[in-house]
Amino acid sequence: MIAPSILAADFARLAEATDAVRGADWLHVDVMDGHFVPNLTIGLPVVRALLRSTDIPLDCHLMIDDPDRWAIDYAEAGVHNVTVHVEAAHDPVKIAKDLRAAGANAGLSVKPNTPLEPYVELLDHFDTLLVMSVEPGFGGQEFIPDVLEKVRVARRHELNILIEIDGGINADTIEEAAEAGVDCFVAGSAVFGADDPARAVEELRARATREA
Numbered sequence: 001m002i003a004p005s006i007l008a009a010d011f012a013r014l015a016e017a018t019d020a021v022r023g024a025d026w027l028h029v030d031v032m033d034g035h036f037v038p039n040l041t042i043g044l045p046v047v048r049a050l051l052r053s054t055d056i057p058l059d060c061h062l063m064i065d066d067p068d069r070w071a072i073d074y075a076e077a078g079v080h081n082v083t084v085h086v087e088a089a090h091d092p093v094k095i096a097k098d099l100r101a102a103g104a105n106a107g108l109s110v111k112p113n114t115p116l117e118p119y120v121e122l123l124d125h126f127d128t129l130l131v132m133s134v135e136p137g138f139g140g141q142e143f144i145p146d147v148l149e150k151v152r153v154a155r156r157h158e159l160n161i162l163i164e165i166d167g168g169i170n171a172d173t174i175e176e177a178a179e180a181g182v183d184c185f186v187a188g189s190a191v192f193g194a195d196d197p198a199r200a201v202e203e204l205r206a207r208a209t210r211e212a
């Protein structure tokens, strides 16, 4: 699966950006609060507008403090997959249960330096694991290959979970991520920085599938 990240799109032309990637599996939306990460993006009002303007399921990556308070609103708005950071969540299991009860998938994310092993049992409550392959906060950073070890660990545990990777995914890095066992690839600059974003999605998909 390919999830273009609209962080790399023109925020004044989001409807055009979503139309430009109509073949994508999910649309990745980076919500940043200026506290959990040193950047500020968009929140629920823009997410609601996106939900009205596209049929692509939304994948909201909440890089915010206190997701215990805010994540549920995204699920209730109709977001397909709502991901919170394990470093920010006070009660991840409760968040996951609430998200699922509201009809959304529950996602858990780990920053590059956060180990996975202490949280493996938590993952029974989640639908997706988002492994960050850059420090969260900004697009266009370089892929950190070491994080693929966490993907391999998750695979070895045979969890019933979709593994997503986010940060620095492009034509040069997607194959090794696919080989490690990633199911869903977030790509911002590699998609919206391309002349033809729809074609970039298909090219990434072809590369990932070839190695899977």
Ligand code: DX5
Residues within 6 Å of the ligand: 005, 006, 007, 008, 028, 030, 061, 134, 135, 136, 137, 138, 139, 140, 141, 166, 167, 168, 169, 186, 187, 188, 189, 190
């Ligand atoms: C970074 C975000 C990513 C970002 C990826 O904090 O979580 O989703 O948009 O951008 P690229 O693909 O350009 O690394």
Ligand code: ZN
Residues within 6 Å of the ligand: 005, 028, 029, 030, 061, 166, 186
């Ligand atoms: Zn993201």
